[in-house]
Amino acid sequence: MKLHGSLNIKGNDLFIGNIKVVDIAKKFNTPCYVMDENLIRENINRFKNSIGNENKVVYAGKTFLNTHMVKILKEENICLDVVSDGELYIAHSSGFNMEKIVFHGNNKSYDEIKMGVQLKVGRFVCDSIEELEILENVSKEFNRKSKVFIRVNLGIDAHTHEYIKTSCIDSKFGISKDIDKISNILFKYRNSCNIEIVGFHCHIGSQIFSKEAFIDEVDEMFKLINDIKVIDKNFEINELNLGGGFGIYYTKDDTPVTIEEYVECIVDRVNYNCSKFNFNVPKLYIEPGRSIVGNAGMTIYEIGNIKEIEGIRNYVSVDGGMTDNIRTALYGSDYECLISNKACEEKSYKATISGKCCESGDVLIRDAFISKPERGDILAIFSTGAYCHSMSSNYNKLRKPPIVFFYNDNLKLVTKRESFEDLIRLDV
Structure with missing residues (x-):
């Protein structure tokens, strides 16, 4: 124990x-839930210190969210990932900076997209071509230029439970790794007055203990970026959101590595790939949730x-x-x-x-x-x-x-x- x-x-x-x-x-x-705020703040700061000031820690709100948790996120100066209008409402009503919101969801309703545009959220994570079209129309209605991550399904099996795998081939999440399809999306919205595609998002699952799974994620993402650049010489990747999924200890059978080791392996592999392909290093986003509040x-x-x-x-x-x-x-x-x-x-x-x-x-x-x-x-x-x-x-x-x-x-x-x-x- x-x-x-x-x-x-x-x-x-x-x-x-x-x-x-x-x-x-x-x-x-x-029954009563008891949360150790000392440990929550410690974990947040370990992520912040590991990833560096130029990059972003985005807390995954689905893990645990109430107004007090939002207060902690504000004080610790990190971003927040929401997946519904309810989570967005809690953040907004708690005075959270909407520019630090990353709005996820594989099936956002029109009203949710409208709410996000009206509140001027910092980033939308778009999960489909249809969502991009709706977002462009709503953004035009409110004279906004919405910043977007395209969520990509890399097809990686991170060996987690079937219900918490999110990036294998058969998944409801993300646009499949189809170079032509993604290139066409980037070309279509390049000169849009209401959509700015800032980069890609991927997430390969939850409760992952293997650093190799994250290395595979980074490698596959940069292969995709390079393949797109071969087709479209003008394409530049400015931001890259690599999701979360960092495993934690529940029982003696669990063997997680430290927060610092998770982040270091991701940052090192991004730098390796940028050097390999001669790319500028993008701004990195990671989305820890369980690894901040679980223990x-x-x-x-x-x-x-x-x-x-x-x-x-x-x-x-x-x-x-x-x-x-x-x-x-x-x-x-x-x-x-x-x-x-x-x-x-x-x-x-x-x-x-x-x-x-x-x-x-x-x-x-x-x-x-x-x-x-x-x-x-x-x-x-x-x-x-x-x-x-x-x-x-x-x-x-x-x-x-x-x-x-x-x-x-x-x-x-x-x-x-x-x-x-x-x-x-x-x-x-």
């Missing part, structure tokens, strides 16, 4: 900083029923489940956990940590080894900062948990627990 950031053990208790986790449970009740998150639960089926399995049920963390049910993800009030006791009790939803698949961890559990114990599941809150739901009409941020030995409630009234607030 690995403790990240401000987590530590004193006596027989799990702490975050100098605060007992059981005391957080008493104050805010369970900074922890979800705490209260243990309820304990069901021991002799010779088969022990079920330890908690007061949350797939509504606050769907990843195990959806991806087969795995986590590490600890009974926070029995942190140093022997961990020889094998259990499946199950949720309270009316679904047999509502499981958070399979075959966990924990201390002997009792009703009322507080269980902490680690590395839940990425995608757990973002993908949470009200299935079984459970209320979404609160979010508490820990920063410099202080706790701050940044998102309230949903109320019963919230469950019917939109009904008419």
